[in-house]
Amino acid sequence: MASRLYVKGRLTAEGFGAGEAAGRLDADPDAVLWLDLDDPGPEQLRAVAGEFDLHPLAVEDATGRHERPKVDRYRHHLFLNVYAVEWGDEVRKTEISAFVTPRALITVRKSPFDLEPLLARWDADERLAAAGGVDFLVYGLLDLVVDGQHAVAVRIDEAMDRVEDRMLGEGAAPRDVRRHGFALRRALAALRRAVAPMPEVVADVARDLAGEEHLRPYYRDVEDHAHRSLELIEHARDRITELLDHDLAEQSNELNDVTRKLAAWAAIIAIPTALTGYFGQNVPYPGYERWWGFVLSSALIVVAGGSLYLYLKRRGWL
Incomplete structure (x- = not known):
């Protein structure tokens, strides 16, 4: 007090x-x-x-x-x-x-x-x-x-x-x-x-x-x-x-960037998955049971995947 x-x-x-x-x-x-x-x-x-x-x-x-x-x-x-x-x-x-x-x-x-x-x-x-x-x-x-x-x-x-x-x-x-x-x-x-x-x-x-x-x-x-x-x-x-x-x-923009990159990589990975699945399971692919067939399928995978990578990179998705 x-x-x-x-x-x-x-x-x-x-x-x-x-x-x-x-x-x-x-x-x-x-x-x-x-x-x-x-x-x-x-x-x-x-x-x-x-x-x-x-x-x-x-x-x-x-x-x-x-x-x-x-x-x-x-x-x-x-x-x-x-x-x-x-x-x-x-x-x-x-x-x-x-x-x-x-x-x-x-x-x-x-x-x-x-x-x-x-x-x-x-x-x-x-x-x-x-x-x-x-x-x-x-x-x-x-x-x-x-x-x-x-x-x-x-x-x-x-x-x-x-x-x-x-x-x-x-x-x-x-x-x-x-x-x-x-x-x-x-x-x-x-x-x-x-x-x-x-x-x-x-x-x-x-x-x-x-x-x-x-x-x-x-x-x-x-x-x-x-x-x-x-x-x-x-x-x-x-x-x-x-x-x-x-x-x-x-934070939402960063999440969108991450989601877009994941989607882009999923698309790239889908190409070799589709090619190997197609040639390996459905019909004999060109060069089936030949050494150059393996080279051809590998080249297709690299070219298709690389092309998609360059396209997505140019769009800013990667």
């Missing part, structure tokens, strides 16, 4: 328990609060809900997992659900639920997440923090989440450049390259589920919270980044799908 108390943009206390949060707000009418709960149990969350009059349905969503990114409006607060993402071998998502009251931001994390970048973002502009209050805290959270999503989208797009270089070479791509391409497409699908609703989520939050004129451009900037991230993901999805389709076409 983590906690901070701000008075007119200045950090005045941190690291206190959840039981002290409401009392500290009551003690100073200019104070705003951030309270972070790391995968809390139902009892701990119910206690906080009682202190801040949180709606039971919002509390239920905060305790559940795999909620979609959304904003729900209740009488005394907003409920916000978003996903912070990171990129390693795959997309790793941290689900973050947030209760936004007039004087408090209460976040609920459902898996480990590094809070230092968020704290650094809040501490970077004391003037804006003083003017924005809770609105500023929510802006910092959304800005961090959306920037992280955009950074992951860019890294996947860069990884796709390397896959594209290998896939567009002559012939079908090696199996490991194809597997990497499918892994990137799977990662994009996972990322899109977290990013696709974000422009609408940010716009809804801005309508409710960015009442002060000075904060509206900042929320618009976050919304613009969310749109850019989604556009990049959609472009990358189309791109990787086209690459995989191209590779599948190359």
Whole structure:
């Protein structure tokens, strides 16, 4: 658990328990609060809900997992659900639920997440923090989440450049390259589920919270980044799908080449089979039981087979 108390943009206390949060707000009418709960149990969350009059349905969503990114409006607060993402071998998502009251931001994390970048973002502009209050805290959270999503989208797009270089070479791509391409497409699908609703989520939050004129451009900037991230993901999805389709076409072309060559060799082999079968089984061939008959039949086989080979070679079948 983590906690901070701000008075007119200045950090005045941190690291206190959840039981002290409401009392500290009551003690100073200019104070705003951030309270972070790391995968809390139902009892701990119910206690906080009682202190801040949180709606039971919002509390239920905060305790559940795999909620979609959304904003729900209740009488005394907003409920916000978003996903912070990171990129390693795959997309790793941290689900973050947030209760936004007039004087408090209460976040609920459902898996480990590094809070230092968020704290650094809040501490970077004391003037804006003083003017924005809770609105500023929510802006910092959304800005961090959306920037992280955009950074992951860019890294996947860069990884796709390397896959594209290998896939567009002559012939079908090696199996490991194809597997990497499918892994990137799977990662994009996972990322899109977290990013696709974000422009609408940010716009809804801005309508409710960015009442002060000075904060509206900042929320618009976050919304613009969310749109850019989604556009990049959609472009990358189309791109990787086209690459995989191209590779599948190359595999089909190679299979056709192999099939054509096998058919050509089968035709060549059929000629001596037919000749030896004809002369050896049906009727006595010219030179039957003569030494020159063997030479003649061998010459026919070589000439007929060689002629067919040259013809197929000229057609590009071999």
